[in-house]
Amino acid sequence: MSSKNKNQFHEIDQKWQSRWEKNSPYKALNPGDPGFDPQKKTYYVLDMFPYPSGSGLHVGHASGYIGTDIIARKKRMEGFNVLHPMGWDAFGLPAEQYALQTGQNPRTTTDVNSTNFRQQMKKMALSYDWSREIDTSKPDYYQWTQWIFLQLFKKGLVYRKEMYVWWCEDLKTVLANEEVINGRSERGNFPCERRPLTQWVFKITEYAERLLSDLDLLDWPASIKKQQADWIGKSNGAEIDFQIFGSKNKIKVFTTRPDTLFGVSALVLAPEHPLVASLIADSHRSNVQSYLKKSSAKSDRERKADVDDVSGEFLGTYVEHPLLENQKIPIWIADYVLVDYGTGAVMSVPAHDERDFKLAKKCQLPILPVVKKNLEEVPSTATCFDGDGILIRSGRFDGLTSEQARIQITQALEEKKLGQAKVSYKIRDWIFSRQRYWGEPFPVSFNQAGVPVPVQESELPVLLPDMKDFSPSADGSAPLARLEDWVEYLDPQTGEKKFRSTDTMPGWAGSCWYYLRFMDPKNPDQFVSDQAKNYWHQVDLYVGGAAHAVMHLLYARFWHKALFDLGLVPTPEPFKKLFNQGMVTAYAFKDPTGRLIPSDEVQQLGPNKYAHKTTGVAAEKIIAKMAKSLRNVVNPDDVIAERGCDTFRLYEMFMGPLDSEKPWADEGISGCEKFLKRVLIYFLQENGETKPEMTADAPAANAVDRSLNKCLKRIDESFENFNFNTAVAALMECMNELMTVAAAGAGKQKNWMNQSQAEFFLKMLFPLAPHVASELWEKLGHAQGLDFASWPKLDAAKLVDTQFELVLQINGKIRKKVMVAMTIDQAGAMELAHSQLQEFLQGKSIRKIIFVPQRLLNLVVS
C-alpha cells in the first residue's frame, strides 16, 4: 500500500479546502460590493442546476461540473470577474415522489439531499460562489417565480382553457406535451391518456417564430438547435376555404402543397372536428357513427399504430372546388387527420401524399396526378409522388414548377377570397398546471363569478401551505383543494370572497429564470436589480446534459423572451453558448438471454471471461448507464477518499472529450495518480521543501521553456474545445520531458526548472489539479493563492526547435527519416535525398519533387 502518498494528497486536499472555505476566494463581486473592480470583464459560467435526489451525485454528474470549474478557474486567472454559482431545482415531481416513497415531507428530504449534494461538490473542489446558493422551493425564491408569472399573466401570455391534455393516471396529474414521449410520461415511463380538462396554459405558440429564428444567434450544438427547430415544426403553406355544397359555411384546410389543388379527391376531417356533426347526411349516419365510436375508443397509441392501415368514412356530403366550376368533392372523416394540427382538416391528394394515397387505395377514391417529376415522365396512378415537379391537368397553371404554382395558386385563391398564404407550427401551447402538491401555488385567484384575478403583488409570496398528507387525490383533483380554509379567503384589499387556484406550477417554472436570480440572489425587492442584470447580461457558457433539449431549454428561452419584451432583461436570449457533456457510463454484465446482471453478482474467471457468482451462467461485459439496479454506480466520494480529489478530477477529464460518452473504468485512474506523485517528486526534496534550484536566479534551460510553451499551447487549445483529455496528456508529456531534461544533467547538477519556470508549470496545472498546484505554489514562497495568479502567455519564439525529423519519401512511401536543421530548404533536402536514397533512385528519373518545409520531401520517380 502507498498509504504514505495517499495521506499526502488527503492532507493537501483538506488544507486547501478548509482554506477556500474560510477565505471564499470565489465570491463574485457585483457593482457596489466592497472591492468591486469595474475594469474587469465579466464571465458567467453556469451548470444546469440539479434536482437534489436522494441517491446523491455519481461520477457522471461530476464530469460537467469539473469541466465548468476548469473554465471558471482559468477565466479568473485571465482577469475576468467570474460568476459561477450553484443551486437546487428543488420543486417538482421527482422530489415529491421521493418524499412519498420514503414517507417523509418533501421540505425535509429536499434540505437533507441538497446538504449532501453541497458537501459532495465541495469535496470535488468546485469553485462555486456558495454565497449565491438558491433553492427554488424556498419562499424567498418562489415569490419571484410567482411575480414573473404575474407579469406574464398581465401581458396576456397565460390563459385558462378546457382542452385535450395528457393525463397520467399513475402520477395523477396533467403533463405538458414535451413531457410525454410516445404516450408515456418522461418521468417514470407511465402510460398517459388524452382528457379534456381546464388548465393554466402558456401561449408559447405566440413566440414560435422568434424561438425558431433566434436560434441563429446562439452558439449551441447543432443537434440541440435542430431538435428545437423540429419541435417548433414550422411549415409554409396556405389556408384554403372549401365552400360546403348547399350551405353558406366553409371548411378551412391547411396545406403545404397548394400546387396540388387540382388533384384533390376528398376533403378529410379529423373525427373530432367540430363541423363533423353538422355534415353527416342521413343516408350515411349509421356508418359514420360507428366509425366515430370506433375511433374515439382508440387510444392515441393505437391511432399511431394504425399508420399502415388508414381508414375513413364518407359523410355523404360535399364541398365545392375553389378554382373549378361545378366540381363536387366528397367530405370524409379519417383517423389520420389530427384535430389539433393546422385546421383539423386536410385536402386529400392521393397522387401526391402517402397517407392520402393509402386512403384512396382502400376506399376507392380517384387518384389524380397533377404533378410530374419531369417533362418526359408519364404520370401513373400506381404510385404516389410527393416531390416537386411540373404541373399538369391544372388548367392555366399547367407547365409551372411546383414552386411557382404554390405562389400563383395561392394568389388566385386570395383573389377569390378563398385562401391565403399561411405558416403553421407543430408546437402547442404549454400546459402549465399540475395536480400535485410540491410546486409553486399560482398567484391568481378566482372571484365568485369564476373569473381569474391576479393577487396583489404585495400579497406575494402565496405560500405553499403545509400538508401532512400531500398525496394526490384519487379523483384527479389537486391536493391543495382539500384545504378548504386555504382555498377560500377574503381579499384583504377588497374584502371580496376569493378562491385560490389549487393546481401548482410544474418543476420547470423555477428553472425558467434561476440564472437571473444568481446575478442578485438575496435581493428582497426585485427578482434581480437593474444594476446586476445590466452588469452580467446573460450566461456566457451553459453546460449540461442533452436531455433538456426541448423542455427546460425551450421553456427558459420563452420566459426570457417574454421578460425581454417587458423590458425586464437586457438580452433576447438567456444562454449564449451551450455545451452538452456526454454521459459517463459504466461496465455492466448481461447473461446470454440479454438480461442484465448486477455487477456485484459477477465474478471474473479470466481475461474477458465472466460468470454469475452463484448460478455460474456466463456473463458478457457490456457498457451501460449507471443505475442502482445494475449496481454499477460509481460514487465520487469513494474515489476521492481512495485517491484524492486532484486525481479524481484529472481522471474525469482524462477519460475522453467532455461531449462524448465514455465508460468509467476504475483501473485507468492509477495513471493520473502516478502523474501527480511524479509532480511532487519532481518539485520536492526529501525534507518536503522545493528543490533548491527553483530560485529566481537559477539559469533557465531552453529545453524546459520549449516543453512548457508546447504544453501551454495544447492546454489553451484543449480548453477552447472542451477536450480536457488532451490537456491532461499535455501536462503528463510535459512532466515526462522535464524529468528527462533533469536526468540529462550530470551528477547532482540536475537541470531542474528555475522559479519562474516552476510557476509557469503550476499555473497550467491549477485549473485541473488545484490542491497540488496550490500546495507547491505556496512552497515556492507565495503568500497569495494561485486563484488569481495570471495565466501564462504563450511565447511562440520559445517553441522553436533547432532540429526536426525530415521524412524522405519515394512515390509517397517513407524510405528514410533524417534529423536536420529547422532551416533546411528544398535544395538542402534534395542534396540529402541524393545521398540517402541512392538505392531507390538508381536507374530512375525524378518526375516531380514535393517539398513541405519542416516536414517532408517526396520524390515521384519512374
Place this chain on the structure above:
RNA sequence: GCCCCGGUGGCGAAAUUGGUAGACGCACAGGACUUAAAAUCCUGGGCUUCGGUUAAACGGGCGUGCCAGUUCAAGUCUGGCCCGGGGCACCA
C-alpha cells in the same frame, strides 16, 4: 422511413485539418531495486504462414468498419455500402 453523430491496438483515446497513424494513459511482458511483496524506476510492443538470422538486429509488405475514386500523398476529401448511438416520425 427521414435527419444528425460516430466506427482507429487487448482497453480509454490522440493526430498541427490532406503530410511520419497509434501521442498520453490503462492492462500486459521483460528487467532493476528488495530476503520477499508492495511501491518506484528502466525497457518493449499494430499486424504479418514475407525476406533475413542459431536467436535477434535489420529489411519488405499490409494496416484507421467495407468497396471504389480524387491526389505526389487519404484516418482526414468524394460516391456507394455495412454496423453502432441519438433525434424525428400520421404535422397535411
